[in-house]
Amino acid sequence: MDDKKAIRAWTMYDWANSSFATTIMAAVMPIYYAGVAASGLADGRATSYWGFTQTAAAIIVAVLSPLLGAIADRSGGKKRxxxxxTLLGAAAxxxxxxxxxxxxxxxxxxxIVGMMGFGMGGTFYDALLNDVASPAMRERVSAKGFAMGYLGGGVLLAVNLALIIGYKAFGFKDSAGASQVSFAMVGVWWALFSLPLFKHVREAKGTPAMSAAESVREGLARLGQTFRSIRRYPELFKFMVAYWFFFDGINTIIVMATSYGTDIGLEQEALIGALxxxxxxxxxxxxxxGRLADRIGGKKMLYGALSVYVIIVLLGYFMTNEYHFFALALLVGLVQGGAQSTSRAIYSRLIPPGRTAEFNGFLSFTSRFFSFGGPLVFGVxxxxxxxxxxxxxxxALFFLVGIALLALVKLEKGWREATE
Known part of the structure; x- marks a missing residue:
C-alpha cells in the first residue's frame, strides 16, 4: 500500500474521466443537444427532454451502484x-x-449510456482508494485525484472549445462538425488515460468466481446486509446524513449555475469562461x-469549505454582472474539489474493510436519491x-444543516467501529 506508481496510476483515472464531466455534461453537449440534436422539436421540448435524460441516467446509476458494488466486493472485481x-462510457x-x-x-x-459509464465507474474508482492508500494517506491521495481531474477535464475542454470556436481554422465547415469531433476525443481520452490504473493498481482478492445468477443473489444478499448493518456503524451513518445535505447543496450549485447566470443576463461566453x-x-x-487536510485534519478543512459555500450563496444573491460571476467561480474552484476529495477520504476510513465497493455504491445510491432536494427547493x-x-x-440551508450534522460525527469512534 502507498505504492507511488499505483497512486499515480489511480489519480490518472480522474484525469481521464473528468473530460466527460466537462465536455459532455457541462459545456458542449447541452448546447449541441438543444441546437442540433433536438433542433426540430417544439419550443421548450429540448430542455424538457434533456432534463428527462439526466433523470433517467441518475435513476439507473442509483439503482445499480449498491448492487454491483456488493458483487464486486464479494468477487474482488472492482477493477473488472x-x-x-469505462469502455461503455468511452464507446458512448x-x-x-x-x-x-x-x-x-x-x-x-x-x-444515458455515457453517464452510466461515468457514474458507475466512479463508484468502483472511489472504492479502489482503499487499495492504493493507507488510512493516513487518503486525504492527500484523494485530493491528488480530484486535482488531476480538474486539470485533465480543463485541458481537454479548452482544446475542444478552441476547435468549436475556431472551426474554420481547423478545416470544419461548421461548429457542429467540430463538436462531433470533440465528443469522440472525450471517448479516446477517457479510454487512453485509464490504462495506467488497470496496469499498476492491485486490489484485494475476493472469493472464487461464481456464476452470474449466484453473483446477483450474493449481491442482493449483501445489499440487504448493508441496510441492516448500517446501525452498527452510527458514526458512518451520521456522516452519510450530513453528506446528503451538503452534497445536495454542492450539486445544486453545479447544475444550476449556468441556468442562474443565464437568468440574470450573462452571455454564454462568460459562462463557459467561468467554467x-x-x-x-x-x-x-x-x-x-489535500495537503492541509493531511496536516490539520480533514474534518476541519471540510468545515472551512462548506462555510465558503455559504458565503458563495450569499454573494451570489447580490451578483449583477459577469465579473461577479467570475469571482464566484474562483471561490468555487478553491473549495469544490477539496470538499469532495476530503469527503471521499473521510468516508473511506469509516467503511468496514472488505466492503468498500458495497458501501461506496450505497452512498452513491442514497446521495443520488436525495439529490433532488436542492433543485426542487430552488425551483419551488x-x-x-x-x-x-x-x-x-x-x-444555503443545505450547507448549514450539513455543517451542523457534521459536528455530531466523532471520526475516531467511527474508525474504531469500522475496524472492529
Missing part, C-alpha cells in the same frame, strides 16, 4: 467492473460523434487542500417568490 463501465462518447440534426432520441440514449476558470483554479487548490422557491435570487439563497 471499472473496466467494463465516440458514438455521439455520429449524432446529427433531429437525432435527439439517439443523443439521449448515448448520453474553465473553475477547472484550472481547482487543480492547484485541490492539491493544496423561485416559483413562489418569482426570483431566482431568493431560490439561490435558499440553498
Amino acid at each position: 467492473f471499472l473496466g467494463v463501465f 462518447c465516440i458514438g455521439m460523434a455520429f449524432i446529427g440534426e433531429g437525432d435527439w432520441l439517439a443523443a439521449s440514449a448515448l448520453v 474553465l476558470l473553475t477547472q484550472f483554479v481547482g487543480f492547484p487548490a485541490t492539491w493544496l487542500f 422557491v423561485g416559483v413562489l417568490t418569482g426570483s431566482s435570487r431568493a431560490a439561490l439563497l435558499a440553498i
Whole structure:
C-alpha cells in the first residue's frame, strides 16, 4: 500500500474521466443537444427532454451502484467492473460523434449510456482508494485525484472549445462538425488515460468466481446486509446524513449555475469562461487542500469549505454582472474539489474493510436519491417568490444543516467501529 506508481496510476483515472464531466455534461453537449440534436422539436421540448435524460441516467446509476458494488466486493472485481463501465462510457462518447440534426432520441440514449459509464465507474474508482492508500494517506491521495481531474477535464475542454470556436481554422465547415469531433476525443481520452490504473493498481482478492445468477443473489444478499448493518456503524451513518445535505447543496450549485447566470443576463461566453476558470483554479487548490487536510485534519478543512459555500450563496444573491460571476467561480474552484476529495477520504476510513465497493455504491445510491432536494427547493422557491435570487439563497440551508450534522460525527469512534 502507498505504492507511488499505483497512486499515480489511480489519480490518472480522474484525469481521464473528468473530460466527460466537462465536455459532455457541462459545456458542449447541452448546447449541441438543444441546437442540433433536438433542433426540430417544439419550443421548450429540448430542455424538457434533456432534463428527462439526466433523470433517467441518475435513476439507473442509483439503482445499480449498491448492487454491483456488493458483487464486486464479494468477487474482488472492482477493477473488472471499472473496466467494463469505462469502455461503455468511452464507446458512448465516440458514438455521439455520429449524432446529427433531429437525432435527439439517439443523443439521449448515448448520453444515458455515457453517464452510466461515468457514474458507475466512479463508484468502483472511489472504492479502489482503499487499495492504493493507507488510512493516513487518503486525504492527500484523494485530493491528488480530484486535482488531476480538474486539470485533465480543463485541458481537454479548452482544446475542444478552441476547435468549436475556431472551426474554420481547423478545416470544419461548421461548429457542429467540430463538436462531433470533440465528443469522440472525450471517448479516446477517457479510454487512453485509464490504462495506467488497470496496469499498476492491485486490489484485494475476493472469493472464487461464481456464476452470474449466484453473483446477483450474493449481491442482493449483501445489499440487504448493508441496510441492516448500517446501525452498527452510527458514526458512518451520521456522516452519510450530513453528506446528503451538503452534497445536495454542492450539486445544486453545479447544475444550476449556468441556468442562474443565464437568468440574470450573462452571455454564454462568460459562462463557459467561468467554467474553465473553475477547472484550472481547482487543480492547484485541490492539491493544496489535500495537503492541509493531511496536516490539520480533514474534518476541519471540510468545515472551512462548506462555510465558503455559504458565503458563495450569499454573494451570489447580490451578483449583477459577469465579473461577479467570475469571482464566484474562483471561490468555487478553491473549495469544490477539496470538499469532495476530503469527503471521499473521510468516508473511506469509516467503511468496514472488505466492503468498500458495497458501501461506496450505497452512498452513491442514497446521495443520488436525495439529490433532488436542492433543485426542487430552488425551483419551488423561485416559483413562489418569482426570483431566482431568493431560490439561490435558499440553498444555503443545505450547507448549514450539513455543517451542523457534521459536528455530531466523532471520526475516531467511527474508525474504531469500522475496524472492529
